Amino acid sequence: MAGNKQKLKLLYLIKIFTEDTDDQHALTLPQIAEKLDAYGVSAERKTLYQDFELLRDFGFDIIGQQARRNFYYHMGNRRFELPELKLLVDSVQSAKFITDKKSNALIKKLEGMVSKYEARKLQRQVIISGRIKAMNESIYYNVDKLHEAIGTDRQIRFKYFRWNINKEMELRKDGAWYQVSPWALMWDDENYYLVGYDAEDGKIKHYRVDKMWRISVADRKREGKEQFRAFNMPRYTKSLFGMFGGEEVKVTLEAENGMVGILLDRFGKDIPVKPVDADHFRTSVVVAVSSQFLGWIMALGDGVKIIGPDKVVARMKEEIRLISQMYEN
Missing domain, CATH: 1.10.10.10 (Winged helix-like DNA-binding domain superfamily/Winged helix DNA-binding domain)
Structure with missing residues (x-):
């Protein structure tokens, strides 16, 4: 021995x-x-x-x-330096789609990549308790199945759910199976999404991975290759607000000069910035016009205003009217 x-x-x-x-x-x-x-x-x-x-x-x-x-x-030098591991710990900690249990397990593994003294510095940085985290523990296995399907060029079947008022899983479409062709995984607003092609509707859609249930790899090749090839993922993610869909429209905004940073942060530096006068500018952005987008504009107060097209201005007015009516009584 x-x-x-x-x-x-x-x-x-x-x-x-x-x-x-x-x-x-x-x-x-x-x-x-x-x-x-x-x-x-x-x-x-x-x-x-x-x-x-x-x-x-x-x-x-x-x-x-x-x-x-x-x-x-x-x-001396290791595969990961302490500042790099702190960044990874922050990412794990802030990811809503990873449950508390899995977050702790991942961070424990990251701590094993440094000395026990430096691991304490990572522990002091970790404040998970009280954060809103995913309740679906199966997300790890979901991601594994999705990568398997993408890697083998196969479709997937799954059921899709939401939480009801009793905090219980409630299956969408009366529990019917969804069958889509998975093409990419994306992380937006602290959530994990699958981007796939729905042949029945003939378009690209996205699904919250932590709300997908009983995923299996189907024995059918993926469809939608041409649609996904023409699909602009960066533009798609910039156009959505909180991943809520809607008709994509080129919207013209007029804003105070002090709001330019907020718009550049949200839509990127490629948007046009045309001065209107000494204090205001105009820009045009492609967005999925949803209640979430209109709410985001409202939250900016009188600093940003939608001025076109007319149908989006009309929808904003209707949204304001409905909200005002809701608070009248």
């Missing part, structure tokens, strides 16, 4: 350097030998020097430095 442990010496050294050292924490040779001994592995000074060289030859950044009377060793 001891002989078997001895064969694992290099692996235990990697574990020690990965977990117990970083740029601020190093170990002396006797400390490393002591930790190996705790794993049931004996080590001599001369063989440790050779082991360190083997690890370096393999690509591990084992750094040795003199500090006062002792010589210390630690792991």
